[in-house]
Amino acid sequence: MALSTPPYDEMHGSEGVRAHYRTFANWLKQTAAEKLQRKRAEADALFHRVGITFAVYGEASGTERLIPFDIVPRIIPASEWQQLAAGLKQRVRALNAFIKDIYHDQEILKAGKLPAEEILSNAQFRSEMMGVNVPNDIYAHIAGVDIVRAGAGEFYVLEDNLRVPSGVSYMIEDRKMMMRLFPELFAQYAVAPVEHYPDLLLDNLRSVAPAGVNDPVVVVLTPGCYNSAYFEHAFIAQQMGVELVEGSDLFVKDHYVYMRTTRGPQRVDVIYRRIDDDFLDPKAFRPDSQLGVPGLLDAYRAGHVNVTNAIGTGVADDKSIYPYVPDMVRFYLGEEPLLNNVPTYVLRREEDLKYTLDHLSELVVKEVHGAGGYGMLIGPAASKAEIAAFRDRIIAAPQKYIAQPTLSLSACPTFVEQGIAPRHIDLRPFVLSGRDVTLVPGGLTRVALTEGSLVVNSSQGGGTKDTWVLER
Amino acid sequence: MLSSTADKLFWMARYAERAENLARMLDVNYRMSLFPQGPQSVNQGWNALLAISDLMGEYQTRYDGITPEKALAFFAFDGSHPSSIISCWRAVRENARAVRGALTAETWETINSTWLELRTMEVSVNAGGDVSSFFEWVKYRSHLVRGVLRSTMLRDEAFHFAWLGTYLERADNTARILDVKYHLLLPGGEGVGGAADYYQWSALLNSVAAFEIYRKVYRDVITPRRVAELLILRDDMPRSLSHSIRQSYFHLKQIRNHQSAETERRMGVLDAELHFGRIEDIFQAGLHEYLMSFIERVYELGERVSKDFLVPTEVA
Numbered sequence: 001m002a003l004s005t006p007p008y009d010e011m012h013g014s015e016g017v018r019a020h021y022r023t024f025a026n027w028l029k030q031t032a033a034e035k036l037q038r039k040r041a042e043a044d045a046l047f048h049r050v051g052i053t054f055a056v057y058g059e060a061s062g063t064e065r066l067i068p069f070d071i072v073p074r075i076i077p078a079s080e081w082q083q084l085a086a087g088l089k090q091r092v093r094a095l096n097a098f099i100k101d102i103y104h105d106q107e108i109l110k111a112g113k114l115p116a117e118e119i120l121s122n123a124q125f126r127s128e129m130m131g132v133n134v135p136n137d138i139y140a141h142i143a144g145v146d147i148v149r150a151g152a153g154e155f156y157v158l159e160d161n162l163r164v165p166s167g168v169s170y171m172i173e174d175r176k177m178m179m180r181l182f183p184e185l186f187a188q189y190a191v192a193p194v195e196h197y198p199d200l201l202l203d204n205l206r207s208v209a210p211a212g213v214n215d216p217v218v219v220v221l222t223p224g225c226y227n228s229a230y231f232e233h234a235f236i237a238q239q240m241g242v243e244l245v246e247g248s249d250l251f252v253k254d255h256y257v258y259m260r261t262t263r264g265p266q267r268v269d270v271i272y273r274r275i276d277d278d279f280l281d282p283k284a285f286r287p288d289s290q291l292g293v294p295g296l297l298d299a300y301r302a303g304h305v306n307v308t309n310a311i312g313t314g315v316a317d318d319k320s321i322y323p324y325v326p327d328m329v330r331f332y333l334g335e336e337p338l339l340n341n342v343p344t345y346v347l348r349r350e351e352d353l354k355y356t357l358d359h360l361s362e363l364v365v366k367e368v369h370g371a372g373g374y375g376m377l378i379g380p381a382a383s384k385a386e387i388a389a390f391r392d393r394i395i396a397a398p399q400k401y402i403a404q405p406t407l408s409l410s411a412c413p414t415f416v417e418q419g420i421a422p423r424h425i426d427l428r429p430f431v432l433s434g435r436d437v438t439l440v441p442g443g444l445t446r447v448a449l450t451e452g453s454l455v456v457n458s459s460q461g462g463g464t465k466d467t468w469v470l471e472r
Numbered sequence: 473m474l475s476s477t478a479d480k481l482f483w484m485a486r487y488a489e490r491a492e493n494l495a496r497m498l499d500v501n502y503r504m505s506l507f508p509q510g511p512q513s514v515n516q517g518w519n520a521l522l523a524i525s526d527l528m529g530e531y532q533t534r535y536d537g538i539t540p541e542k543a544l545a546f547f548a549f550d551g552s553h554p555s556s557i558i559s560c561w562r563a564v565r566e567n568a569r570a571v572r573g574a575l576t577a578e579t580w581e582t583i584n585s586t587w588l589e590l591r592t593m594e595v596s597v598n599a600g601g602d603v604s605s606f607f608e609w610v611k612y613r614s615h616l617v618r619g620v621l622r623s624t625m626l627r628d629e630a631f632h633f634a635w636l637g638t639y640l641e642r643a644d645n646t647a648r649i650l651d652v653k654y655h656l657l658l659p660g661g662e663g664v665g666g667a668a669d670y671y672q673w674s675a676l677l678n679s680v681a682a683f684e685i686y687r688k689v690y691r692d693v694i695t696p697r698r699v700a701e702l703l704i705l706r707d708d709m710p711r712s713l714s715h716s717i718r719q720s721y722f723h724l725k726q727i728r729n730h731q732s733a734e735t736e737r738r739m740g741v742l743d744a745e746l747h748f749g750r751i752e753d754i755f756q757a758g759l760h761e762y763l764m765s766f767i768e769r770v771y772e773l774g775e776r777v778s779k780d781f782l783v784p785t786e787v788a
Contacts (some may be wrong), residue, residue: 049585050577051569225570238573249474260475262629262781263729 008410020077023188039181044070054228064466068463072413074445081469087339092143092431095316097332099139103129114324124314132301135208138311143431149410156340162317164274167444168430169232174466192441198239207434208306209269216269218242223275223291233274238316252295255302270422319402320368347398356403360387362402380406407458424448426456441469478572478633479782483568487705491560492614493645498547499607505540518543520652561590576624586613629727636723643716644770650703651763680711695765701751714746735776
């Protein structure tokens with residue numbers, strides 16, 4: 001699993017082109033390079049027209065960028081997807097059971113499976129949620145679990161995103177784009193559809209309405225049109241046919257939430273929020289928040305409105321908690337985990353710290369509260385001086401870090417300046433939990449467009465690909 | 473629907489209509505400036521345009537003296553004041569972007585692609601491009617937006633708020649166009665005659681797409697009184713005050729709520745006055761005075777619509 005071993009190639013194996021890529025490879029051979037170039041330009045123009053762009057903070061007004069879209073699909077055979085899907089459902093079930101336990105009886109702490117101070121002193125732990133019952137005992141209604149493929153092709157979970165995971169609009173728009181650009185390919189492949197995701201999501205959100213509400217009113221809460229993910233918020237609301245609201249559109253009276261409409265106040269039952277906990281309610285959390293709804297927490301605790309994802313889910317997707325997820329699967333479900341965790345050294349443990357300091361040049365060290373690829377050391381790519389500086393930071397506060405072996409992420413052929421070349425990818429499927437646990441066959445494949453780069457984040461030059469799960 | 477959404481739809485439509493009328497006024501001014509006449513009257517046209525838009529001050533802080541080139545740069549592409557075509561379209565697009573969930577995909581994409589194209593046109597028109605085809609383009613894009621709205625949107629509140637905005641804005645804009653041109657052309661009261669007059673009046677009619685309509689309706693020479701009658705009282709003339717208020721009244725009735733009765737009553741009174749009014753009475757009272765009072769009433773109706781529907785109401 002060291003960086004020196006060649007990465008798993010999604011398209012080519014020792015036997016040549018892998019079976020599930022053969023039809024695509026033939027098509028590619030017969031398609032002129034100019035046509036691909038033209039289709040790529042067409043995709044860019046369409047994305048601009050549809051406005052699938054994200055705002056760039058700090059640049060002149062009106063600056064909008066596209067997240068680069070790659071026209072080579074990432075193809076997953078049916079058998080691989082079945083394994084993945086089963087593992088994802090299992091993992092999200094365990095995580096929901098864990099969050100419920102943490103905010104109620106804390107059995108897992110009593111059983112000694114996890115050090116109590118990891119939870120209780122965690123910044124993401126919300127004591128306001130202690131003893132609060134939520135519909136169906138579901139906390140993480142929408143989970144965007146990041147999966148990578150390494151070594152000889154085995155899947156690993158890299159992160160469980162349980163707060164406000166984004167990217168699902170790209171999953172759908174990438175599919176629409178591919179069908180528009182290359183309809184002939186879809187005639188040759190049985191690609192499982194993903195465009196019904198908004199239907200599933202709406203059904204899921206309605207299934208977790210407060211008890212006694214027959215025809216729940218669902219809204220999507222956005223920080224507003226200057227947020228970088230605004231396109232996605234608007235897209236999801238429109239696709240579900242529900243109102244997209246900002247904090248100022250809502251108010252709380254007598255522990256009920258209402259939206260201000262042209263016909264007076266209307267009750268709101270389920271809020272799919274795309275705002276972090278900290279900004280949700282200035283009376284309960286950050287008092288300077290202009291984005292939230294004063295009194296929302298009280299209405300939520302009174303059971304008069306449901307908030308998805310629940311407040312306080314961050315305690316379960318924190319990097320310091322991640323190493324314990326396989327234990328959660330065993331503890332709550334009595335099952336063996338179907339998906340691998342990346343082996344993780346928890347530097348608050350003395351032996352892990354010692355090992356890490358001895359092997360810094362081979363490891364990736366991450367800050368437990370960091371996100372988006374910031375604040376990390378990639379040992380094999382770092383200079384001696386960088387490693388020395390990071391070593392000092394670790395020694396000063398080892399509890400702030402975890403370390404993992406450098407994974408050689410799998411690579412997928414990608415259209416770049418020089419033609420088609422392999423680039424590293426990951427996968428984010430979206431797992432929905434309500435009355436049941438469901439997911440559409442697919443997800444968002446992110447690709448690191450820079451040669452050799454392992455960072456797929458869109459903030460750092462990553463792109464996206466359509467993800468094809470084959471039905472047979 | 474959300475008050476804030478209704479507000480943005482209302483203003484989205486108003487700005488699209490305003491951009492179009494601005495292009496119409498600029499186009500007619502530009503064409504008039506091509507007729508043989510002294511520099512004095514050319515300036516008068518641009519001065520009048522600045523006056524009706526209340527923009528004289530803004531203009532003078534940016535430019536010395538008036539030439540067609542400067543005036544066009546100011547009205548079309550100067551994004552540093554809110555009344556240029558580019559500023560109007562930015563507002564259309566920003567409002568639409570904030571409520572794109574309430575629009576059909578085709579409506580949104582029409583608006584967004586107009587904005588993206590407009591930003592690239594700025595360069596070519598400023599570099600000596602064809603000004604008149606630019607104004608035509610602006611008009612056609614507004615036609616397109618309305619067409620897509622009408623052919624793709626569900627007949628729900630979103631639709632009615634957009635059209636209410638369109639027609640209130642049009643009522644205001646046509647009144648302003650008529651006022652400024654009338655005064656410019658007839659400083660000393662009503663009079664007829666001369667080839668220059670003919671071209672001036674036909675240019676005014678053209679600016680509101682009414683030249684052929686005039687011919688069809690009156691089958692006679694162009695007289696100022698008939699022009700005023702056509703643009704004020706004919707409710708089958710789609711850019712007239714009467715038609716604009718009739719349509720505003722219709723859309724207002726569709727969105728009626730528990731506090732909008734008084735606004736509806738006032739709109740109904742204005743509609744009835746236009747429907748049963750006579751041009752002789754308007755001239756007797758003074759056309760300018762009539763138009764000023766009309767613009768004021770339309771403004772108040774707009775304010776009342778905001779208060780009844782768009783400004784977030786407090787806890788009931």
